[in-house]
Amino acid sequence: MQPFIDQIISECEILQGLPLWFSYLIFQLIFCGIIFVFVAVFAMLAGYAERRVAGRIQSRIGPNRVGPQGILQSLADGIKVFLKEDIIPTHADHILFRLAPYFIFIGMFLSFVAIPFSSQWVIADLDIGIFYLLAVESLVVIGIVMSGWASNNKWSLLGGMRSAAQIVSYEVPVALTILLVVMYSGTMSIQGIIMAQGAAPWNWNIFQTPFLFVAFFPLFMGSLAEGNRMPFDMPEAESELVSGYNTEYSGFRFVIFFFAEFSNLYLIGALATVLFFGGWQAGPLPDFVNGLLGIETPLSAAIVKNLVELCVFMFKSLCLVFIVIQLRWTLPRVRVDQLMNICWKYLVPVAFFNLVVMGIWMVVVPEYVTDIVALCMTACGVLLLGYFFYRVAWQLKNTKARLRFNPLS
Amino acid sequence: MTESNQPEKVFKTEEMVLNMGPQHPSTHGVLRFELTTDGEVMTKAVPDIGYLHRGIEKLAETVGYVGFMPYTDRIDYVSAMTANQGYAMAVEKLAGIEVTRRAELLRCTASELNRISSHLVGVGSFGLDMGASTPFVHALRERETINDLLESLCGARLTYNYVRIGGVSHDLPTGFIDKAMVFLNHFEPIVGELNRLLSDNKIFIERLANIGVISKEDAINYGLVGPNLRGSGVKFDVRRDEPYSVYPELDFNIPVGLGKAGTLGDCFDRYYVRVEEMRESAKIVRQCLLKLKDLPEGDIMGKVPRKIKPPKGEVLVKVESSRGEMAYWIVSDGSDNPLRLHCRTGSFTSMGIIEKLSRGMMIADLVALIGSFDIVAPEVDR
C-alpha cells in the first residue's frame, strides 16, 4: 500500500503540504472503508448469487422480484431482519450473548486486512501475513462457542461445541498445507507467495508438482470446514440442530452472523487463490490494457495496472466461490464423528506426507524437471476440466433434458 | 474401586435431556422425541406420539360408510390412494360388492402412481434430512408431474378421494395414457440420476451404512411392514403374498435389502428398497396402462345398493400402502354406520423399534433412522 500512497502524494500538491503520517492515516482509513463496503456488498450479492445458483441447480428460478432480476433481494431481507424485535432469552448470559457476534465479525474482517487485491492494493502487507490470517480466523471459533453457550439453549450449545471441535481440528491440515506453500515459496508474506508464482497456469503453485496439487484439497476442505460450509456445516446442521449456535439470535445480531458467513465465503476463495492460483498475477495484461487506453501518466498507469490485477484476482476467487456454492447444493452433510475422521485420518496424514515429500523433492529434483512436470500437470488439469464438461454433457443427454442457457431465467 | 474410576467420581457428569420436536425439521410432521444424550451420543430416544391425533377412527362411527371415504385421504396424505383403496376393499368385502375389472385396473394405476410419488417424497426428504437439499427438490419436481396426472384423473392433487365403494369416481380422461407413458419414459433415467447424485454418494452411504441395523427377527417381532420390513431382507409384500385387485396378473419384483452398503437391514437398505420400488411401480403402471388401452370402455362402478348397509360381521382387509401393509378392520352391526373401524398403519408400527435402536446412536443418526422409516406423522396418530 505504501508505494501506491507515496505515488498519489507525489502527484497531488495539496497532500504534500500535510504531514506525511496524516495523509497515510487518511488513506488507510479510506481503504479500510472501501474494504468494509466491499465486504458488506459482497455478502449481499453472494447471498443473492447463492440463491440464484441454488435455484437453477434445483430446477427453480430463485429470487427475481425485488429490483432488476431480484438483485436487491438481500437488501430487502436485511431490512426485514433489522425490523425484527431484538430478542435476548431471559436466562441467556447477556454479556456473552451480546459480545459473541462482534468476535465473529472482527475475526472475519481482520482477515481482509491482509488479503492482497492487487500488487499494491493491500491494507497491510505483513511479513508474516499468512500466519496472521491463520491466527485471526481462529477468533471466529471463540465467537461461535460463546454464542452457543450464552444462548442457554441445548441445541445451540451442541452447535457451539461441534464448531469448537471442528474448527480447532481443521486448523491443523490447513496450517500444514500453508506451511507447505510457505516452504515452497520461501516466504510468509502473502505478496511474496504471489510473487513467487506467475500469471500462466503452469506457474501457479497448484500445477507445480503432483504433491502441491494434492495439497490443495486439505486446504480447500479445511477452509470449508472452518467456514461452516456445506459438507461440513455441523454447527448449523439444519436438519439436526435446526440452526445451531445462532438459533436464539434475531435482528441486527443475526445479520452479523449472516455477514460473517458470507464474507468467510469470500475468504475461502481468496485464500486458495493466493496460495495456489497465482493471486493477482496478470502477466502482460496491465501493460496491454495501458497501451490500449493510451495512458501515460504514471499514477493513472498504476491505477489501471492495479485495477486489471484486481479483476484477475476477483475472477479467480469468485470462480472458487462458485465451486463452494455448488458443493453446498450437491453434497449431503457428514456426521460429526466422520468429520473428525476425515480431518485426522485423511487430511492430516495427506498434508504431512505432502510436506515431507515436497521437502525431499525441492532438494533432489532439478529445476528443469519441475518445469516439465508443471507443464504436464497443467495439461492434466485441462483434461480434467474437459472431462468434467464431457460428463455434464452426458448427464444432459442421458436424461433428455430441455436446455435453457440464459442464466437469468 | 480402582484408581482409574476416580476421575469419574470427581467430575460428575449428567445426561442431558433434549426435546426433539414437536416442531423439528426432521421429525416429518408434529412428532416429538425425548432424547437422553451424553454429548452427541444418545442413550435413549423415546418417541412421544399423539400430537396429530384427530380421532379419524371414531369419526367413522358417525359419518357412514360413504362419508368416511374422504377421511381416509387424511390418514396418510402422502399416499392417499392406497388408503382409499384399502377402505373401499374392506367395505366391499363386508357388503359383498363386486368391482368391475376396469375399476380395478384404474385403482391399480392410480395407487401405483401414488406409490411413486410417495416414495419420491420419502427418498427426497430423506436426502434433505441428510443435508442434501437438491435431490429433494428434484424428487418433488418429478412428483409434480404425477400430481398433474392424478389431478386430471380425479380433480385433486393430494387428497384424491378417487376410489369409491364399488368402483372409482372417474374414468380415464382423454390423453391420460399417452401423458403417463411420456412421464414414465422420462422418469426412469431420472431415477438413475437421483442414484448418481444421492445414493452413490460416498458421504451419503457413510451416513447410512451400518446405522439402525434391524435383523430379520427383530423386524418381524416388532411388526415392521412394507419397505422397512423388506429392507431387513424379509421378502413379504401384500401385493404378492396375499394378492388383491389385479396384482396377480402383473409382473413385478419385490425389492429387498441386500446389505449393499454395510449390514443387512441398515438405513441404506431401507432407503434403497424405496428407490427400487419406484422402478417396480413404474413397471406396474406401464402394464396397467397397456391393459387399460386394450380394455373396451365399460362400467367403472359395480352394482352398489343406494344405501350401503352391510350385514352384521367383521372384516380385516390388508393392502400394500407406500408405507407398508395397511389394514382396515371394520365391525358392522347392520346399521349404516360402522360399529368400529380401525386402521393399522406402517408408520405407527415403526415407532416401536426406535427406542431399542437409539441406544448408542448419535443425534444425526436418529435423524437418519427416522428418515429411513419414512414416517408420516398423521399416519402415526390418525
Place this chain on the structure above:
Amino acid sequence: MRERHPRSVNFEIPRYILFMTYFSNIKTAVSTVFEGMTITFSHLLREPMTIQYPDRTPLPVKDTLPPRYRGFLCVRPEICTACTLCQKTCPIDCIVIEHSKDEELKQRVMTRFDIDMAKCMFCGLCTEQCSTGAIYFTNEFEASTSNIKDLVFKFIKQGEKVIPYKIPRKKKPAAAAAETQAAAKEKKE
C-alpha cells in the same frame, strides 16, 4: 461405567485390507463428489420448472386446471330440486339447505342454500349425488380472505324464495336439457 459405543467394536481386520480400503475410500469419495458436481452443473443449463404464480404465467392458472378440478363449489338454484341429498351426504355438514311450504305461493320453496367453504374438504361426494348437476365444482381456488365469514357462500339471498326445479317426467332428455337452459337464461336476464 459408561457403555461402549456399539459402533466402536473392533473386529480383527488384516492390516493390508485396511490399507486398501483407505485408498478406495478416497477414490470413491472423490469420484462420487465429482459425479454429483457434474449433475448439479448440468442443472444450471436446464430449463427451470417454476410456474411464477400468480402474475407471470402465460395463462391464468385457473384456466390451466383440468376440467375435473375440485375448486369452490357453486350452485345453480334454478335447477336445484331441493332434494337435500348433498346436505345429507356431506360428511362434515358444510351445506345448509332450508326449504318449507310457502303460504302465498302454495308450494315448497327454498329459502336458504349456504355452503361453508371454510369447512369444505373438497371431497366431491355432494356433486356425485346431485341428479340435475345443480351443485358443481368450479376452477376457482383462491380463498384467502380477511374474514372467515366471507367463505360462507350464500346461493340464495336473504329473503329470496326459490321454487325448486321439478324434473319433468317421461320427457326426452334433450327436451329436459333445453328447458334447463331456458330456465338458466331466464334467470340470467
